[in-house]
Amino acid sequence: MKRQHISDAVIRRLPRYYRYLDELHSRGVVRISSSTLGKRMGVTASQIRQDLSCFGEFGQQGYGYNIMELRSEIGHILGVDEPRRLIIIGAGHLGHALMQNFDFAQGGFRLDTAFDVSDALVGTEINGVHVRSMDELGGYCAEHCPAVAVLTIPKAAAQETADRLIRLGVRGIWNFTNVELSAPEEVFVENVHFADSLLTLSYRIAKEPIAKKD
Numbered sequence: 001m002k003r004q005h006i007s008d009a010v011i012r013r014l015p016r017y018y019r020y021l022d023e024l025h026s027r028g029v030v031r032i033s034s035s036t037l038g039k040r041m042g043v044t045a046s047q048i049r050q051d052l053s054c055f056g057e058f059g060q061q062g063y064g065y066n067i068m069e070l071r072s073e074i075g076h077i078l079g080v081d082e083p084r085r086l087i088i089i090g091a092g093h094l095g096h097a098l099m100q101n102f103d104f105a106q107g108g109f110r111l112d113t114a115f116d117v118s119d120a121l122v123g124t125e126i127n128g129v130h131v132r133s134m135d136e137l138g139g140y141c142a143e144h145c146p147a148v149a150v151l152t153i154p155k156a157a158a159q160e161t162a163d164r165l166i167r168l169g170v171r172g173i174w175n176f177t178n179v180e181l182s183a184p185e186e187v188f189v190e191n192v193h194f195a196d197s198l199l200t201l202s203y204r205i206a207k208e209p210i211a212k213k214d
Contacts, residue, residue: 010051014078016041017048021071033064080108085146088114089161090153091121091131094176098150099126109148113140141168148172155179162189 020041024032034045041048052058055077058070075081086109088095095114104111114131116122122133132140140146149170153161158177165173166187173189175181183189 006054010054013043013047013051014074017051018071018074018078018080021067021074025067025071029067031064032067037065075108078108080106083108083110084148085109085144086111086148086150087140087146088129088150088152089116089134089137089165090114090151091116091124091126092118092152095150095152096126098152099129113144115140137164138168141165141170146170148174150174150176152176 017037020037034048038045038048052070055073058065058073072081086104088099088111091099091114095116099111099114111129114126114129115134115137116131117134121131124131147170149165149172151158151161151173155177158175158179159181162173162175162181162183166183171187173181173183173187175189175191178193178195180191181189
């Protein structure tokens with residue numbers, strides 16, 4: 001089945017399935033039923049079966065899923081086994097934190113280069129990632145063809161930088177700038193809004209009655 005026929009909701013659940021299966025696999029669990037997996041994830045067993053059926057037949061009735069095999073299949077669907085080159089634009093506090101703490105390789109991405117405009121950062125190395133000048137971006141993209149760029153730069157430079165990356169052939173942007181970027185249909189943008197997540201938490205706390213202490 002072609003990916004454009006898969007709903008966005010299903011696509012967004014796949015990484016969760018992969019993460020849970022990866023955790024189970026690391027703990028030595030060999031097999032799991034859709035009902036048990038659903039209870040762990042807070043979704044129904046039928047939802048899991050329906051989601052997976054979009055991509056083929058997985059598991060056997062009364063037998064469950066082989067965790068290693070299903071993890072491998074979902075990883076393949078997500079492209080984890082097809083390493084893609086990724087770059088970071090902005091090696092300041094947030095970019096630095098991502099380079100230090102986020103395991104891009106686990107998601108199938110190869111990160112060895114970041115770009116910045118600061119003379120204090122250009123030429124340095126952060127957790128094995130070399131920081132280059134933005135002046136080198138065009139030449140680097142022409143030679144290495146990165147598929148994804150992570151934007152951790154000030155809002156004022158967000159759209160202009162995104163436009164430049166798109167012209168250079170970048171097909172995916174992981175956007176931490178808190179700006180809604182404009183991009184053509186063939187370029188995929190994932191926006192990460194920390195404030196939205198925090199406000200969602202605030203809403204839930206506000207709506208949940210406070211339990212009285214004995």
